[in-house]
């Protein structure tokens with residue numbers, strides 16, 4: 212399948228693995244790239260330029276296909292060394308960066324100078340247009356279904372994707388709620404030129420996370436995610452568990468008076484507990500509604516091959532049949 216996204220990134224299939232904290236290690240990114248998609252290492256999980264350089268080098272040992280690095284810009288009292296991390300990306304010869312969390316304008320000149328393609332993840336049409344205006348090469352349009360931070364507009368992909376198609380000139384991928392061939396073909400029909408998956412890639416053999424996480428995704432239904440931290444305007448879609456229940460109780464009790472300090476126990480330092488130790492009750496970790504569409508734990512190559520062959524069948528048999 213050839214789209215503006217496969218052409219832009221030099222990949223075989225229009226499938227991207229979005230940056231994921233404590234998941235987007237070299238094992239995950241290289242597996243996706245080796246299967247013909249675009250794998251992405253999560254820069255902030257590494258945290259320092261030295262560690263990120265080592266992780267990129269490890270991934271380069273594991274694949275000779277293109278892969279990218281995610282840079283998430285979060286408000287923080289002690290921000291990570293963003294200039295150092297960006298310089299590391301450039302010095303390592305990376306050719307794709309996925310930005311998220313905030314306007315990446317400040318970083319575009321140095322990335323463009325290094326001939327790096329930038330795909331910015333946005334949750335609204337206005338932010339997508341901004342990304343286009345500042346010179347991003349593509350956007351990842353992240354609907355309300357998505358795991359992680361859906362923004363505050365609550366527009367689902369059935370509206371958001373065609374709206375993006377109506378406004379944007381640069382290519383975009385559909386992100387949020389994407390799981391299988393049906394997602395891919397529907398996204399293409401709505402105007403996207405590929406899809407970005409987060410949650411679905413965690414339930415694969417190669418995802419370097421505790422087996423409990425993969426089992427939890429297979430067990431979860433589409434009813435099992437919750438939105439937290441809305442009153443802090445930092446809404447996150449997470450998988451329900453006792454830690455999240457506690458968080459929601461605090462949100463109910465404190466209302467708009469809630470401060471980040473009140474929920475530190477349920478939201479800070481949770482990722483290693485979940486992803487490394489498999490303590491599934493620990494607290495808030497990002498998970499999409501798409502968990503309801505996850506029934507198995509295939510290898511990444513099986514997953515991507517299945518998506519591409521079933522997409523072909525949907526387009527050439529099912530849809531063509533309707534057209535006739």
Ligand SMILES: Cc1cc2nc3c(=O)[nH]c(=O)nc-3n(C[C@H](O)[C@H](O)[C@H](O)COP(=O)(O)O)c2cc1C
Pocket residue numbers: 228229230231232234253281282283310311312332353356357358359360386387388389407408409410411496497498499500501
């Ligand atoms: C466990 C997890 C961690 C994530 N961490 C990040 C992150 O650090 N930076 C980022 O830009 N997006 C992050 N995301 C969002 C994904 O890149 C992707 O946009 C999202 O998962 C798409 O929705 P889906 O889960 O429905 O596929 C994360 C998602 C998950 C599930």
